Structure formats: structure tokens, C-alpha cells
Amino acid sequence: MLAIGTGGLEVALAMAGRPLHLTTPKVWGIRLTGQLPPWVSAKDVILELLRRHGVQGGVQRVLEYHGPGLASLTAMDRHVIANMGAELGATTTVFPSDEAVRDFLDGVGRGDDFVEITAEQDASYDFDEEIDLSSLEPLIARPTSPGNVVPVREVAGEPVAQVVVGSSANPxxxxxxxxxxxxxxxxxxxxxxxxxxxxxxxxxxxxxRRGATFDLIAAGARIHQSGCLGCIGMGQAPASGRNSLRTFPRNFPGRSGTEDDAVWLCSPETATASALTGVITDPRDWADRLSVTPPAPDLPDPPSNNDAMLEPPLPPDEAARVALERGPNISALPELDALPDSLHGPVLLKAGDDVSTDEISPAGAAALPYRSNIPKLAGFTLTRLDPDYPRRAEAVREETGHLIVAGANYGQGSSREHAAITPRYLGLRAVIAKSYARIHWQNLVNFGVLPLEFEDPADYERIETEDRLHLSGLREALSPAGAPTLRVRNATRDEEYAVRHRLSPRQREAVLAGGVIPAMTPPPGAGPSASHRPGA
Structure with missing residues (x-):
């Protein structure tokens, strides 16, 4: 399996049988040697890569792990490492299907499904890297980026108010x-x-079954229901300005549900040692003081496999007769009009580097209940960067629409397509950035927002909020014969900048139509287009 993150609309289209389009990535071969030392675990492996390369290090790359060090990593260890490949900006992560995968499948009663799939002995990669697992130490990502990684001992002694264990990253x-x-x-x-x-x-x-729940509760732990919860700010919000250590994948500003949060990312071992001491603690130092040996819990045999929670779909004929019910908090997707030939609007926001989708369309208990109510959710758009953005966007939405200017890696993090939908609902028609995170760039295209990049990144410094930008001749520029470079005129400063797009012919058509859905939908009275014919 090659699991690749995409926006929700692309998932829906793939479920309906349409192809998923991707830019072919480079393959980054990461050779693992050695074996993890005591009190160091899989989370420290991916934190080491983030320490070396930051949140943009894996952009347009597939991470492929190989080497003798794999033998000591279980399938779930590999999950921990693969989960946070997204924080490097990677397209995806892949491990070989070997004995560790066979053991996992045997444990869940699916051993007959195992197929060995490994790289050839002389396989070569576009990029090569090596990690000696035996040389690693406990690591921790400081607030407010998964790429801000340091050794735990470097920050030991920092007071801790909250520790949360769980999430998709350590499941x-x-x-x-x-x-x-x-x-x-x-x-x-x-x-x-x-x-x-x-x-x-x-x-x-x-x-x-193993008594571990009792040990946790007796020690003072709170057991929460299953699910994302604290990772997306739905409960477990930390106290303002107090350190919260979490085994989660992301610690973007405010994602926890607290505006001035201070979230650190670490392994379960580091999190627990810190919970027991009340300060950030290297688990090796905690163990040495108490003469504690590393736990080696036996996995349940067999592990629980509760299929009773799954409900099969209705037969197709019966499903076709079931009416779709929408409560009062569920709105339809807003109408997406075609891109005009010219854009003449203000820059309502100038964002910096590494702006996350959590900052564009916030997570948390205040906003997420309106996930299916686009007009209501739009009121939270970009408020972490500018509390007044929704009001100012509404003021010019009907007249001119607006633009956003951003730095590098705009839209990193979650695949949350609401980060494209709600700005579009508020009149966003184009973003000019130094560069984009892969999924958000595609989501902008899917909902008819033109993603442009500076030819000269230094031009970013020459534009300020409220400058009025003019883009003309867009329909010709985005035609099949159009050049990828356009000129943007800053009427406020009487300057021009060169920008470019990376749109394929299919994506150009989508942006011109106002998004993928309008591009797929023939106008009233028209017959089916080529993209609608059976088998197209």
C-alpha cells in the first residue's frame, strides 16, 4: 500500500472512480542501521529527521526506509515514523512488506493476506541518507513547529502542566x-x-484486559474517549502559557484550542517521565535515578478486533431510495463562480513562512462544530493571524474579491480543505506565495483559487497589506497555449512583479471554471462533456 494524503474532494472523486493526479515525486532512500537504545523509541527516529531537515525537507519526496535497522522495528514502530512524514512535507512514506508486516497481519488474523514486497538489492534512490538507530537519543520538538527539534536534555527542567499520550502519531x-x-x-x-x-x-x-488501564488511573491519569480529540483542539486544551507535552504529530500555534499554547512533541517515554517529575525529563535520567529497567510489554495475543462496530452499507437499490438528511448546521457547498479575466483587488493578508492550515481554518472546539456549515465556519478564517480578516473580506467580497500574499510552505499540515473553501467563500481569488505545501496547493486549485508563486522571492518584501494588485488577461494566460509566467501590477506602489503558476492543462480548466466541481458540471441544457462520458 502507498497511502497518500489528499483533500476531501479528491478522495470523493477517487471513490467515484475518477483518477487521482499527482506530480511524480523524487524518492528519498533512508538507510537504517543499528538498533534503538533503551528509552529511545520510534518517535525519536522521525524527530531526528525533522531535526536535520525541518518541515520542508520532504517536499515532493517519497520517503523509503530500508537497511538492516528495519529488523528491530515492528509494524507499529514504522507507523509512528511514517505518520509524521507529513510534517516533513513528504508526499508519503513507505516501508518494505517484510517479516515485521507478516507478524502484524498474523496478530490481527490476516496472515493469509501477507505478500512480501521489498526493494531490489541494487535499488538506487534520488537522495540517500543514513540513520544509525543506536546513536539516537530522546528528542523533543519545541513550540510551535514539529521541525523545532532539540535533545530532551537540552531543555530538561522546564516545568510541565500537562502531558497527553495518544493520537495518530503514537497509536x-x-x-x-x-x-x-x-x-x-x-x-x-x-x-x-x-x-x-x-x-x-x-x-x-x-x-x-492487561490491567494497564488500572495502573494509569491509579497514577492520576484521565482516560478520554477514543479519537483525535486533543490533537485537533477538541478538549484537553492546555492552560494558557503553560507547557503541554504531547505524543501528537503537530504543535502549530493554537491548534490545541488555546491561543497562547506551548505544546511540545515527544515520545511516550519522554512524556511519561516528565509527567512523573513535573518537569521536562529525559527518560534515561529518570530511569537511572530510580534504577528502572525499560518496560517491554507483551502484545495481546490475539489483539482485540471488534468488527461489531462496523455497519455494512445498504444494498445499492435500497441506498438509492434513502433521502440525504441535513440538519440546520449543515450547509450546501457554496456556488463557485468562474475566474474573471482580470483581478483587481486588495491584499487583505500578508502571511509569513510555514503558515499551517490550522492557522487558515482553525481546529478547536470553537470552530470545528461548524465544519459542515461553511458560512458560519468562514467567520473563523485566518483569525489566528488577523482577527479582522473575515470582516474585511466580507466588505470587498462582492465588489472586487481579494488576494493573499504568503511566504514559503504556505498551507502546511493538515489536508483540511476548509482552509481553501472558507477563504474562497469570503472572496479569495488568488494567492501569491514563495511556495506551497502540496495538499493545500491542490485544494486551492480544486476550489477555484489561483495559486501563484513569485519568480523572484525577494518581491515578497515589496508588497504590503492593503496594496491593490492587478492581474489581467487571465483566461488567455491559463489557456492551453498560455505561458506559465504572468505580470502582477501593484497599483499602490506603481510596481510590477513576475509570478508563475504550475498548473497542468486539467488544473487550468478547473481554476478557470471556478473549481473542479464547476469544471465537471456541464451548463444547464448542455449534453455530457468528455469528462462525463462513461469510461472517460
């Missing part, structure tokens, strides 16, 4: 069983909130 049984073994017979000190966010009901079943 396996061992990621909870190791903390449970560490806190068994011990107590979390006053002033520390120790939160356990089980990944699934099945994990909670297995922890309970």
Missing part, C-alpha cells in the same frame, strides 16, 4: 502500555494533568 498498544508500566505504583504530582487519549476502542479493550 499502538505499546505506546500506552509503556507509560502504564512506568507509572505503575507511582503518582503524578499535583499541578500536572496526565491525559490518556486512546486511539481506538480496541486499544482501550486490550489495555484494560
Amino acid at each position: 499502538g498498544f505499546r505506546d500506552f502500555a509503556v507509560p502504564a508500566a512506568m507509572v505503575a505504583g507511582r503518582q503524578v504530582p499535583a499541578g500536572v494533568s496526565f491525559d490518556i487519549n486512546p486511539t481506538s476502542r480496541e486499544i482501550l479493550q486490550d489495555l484494560t
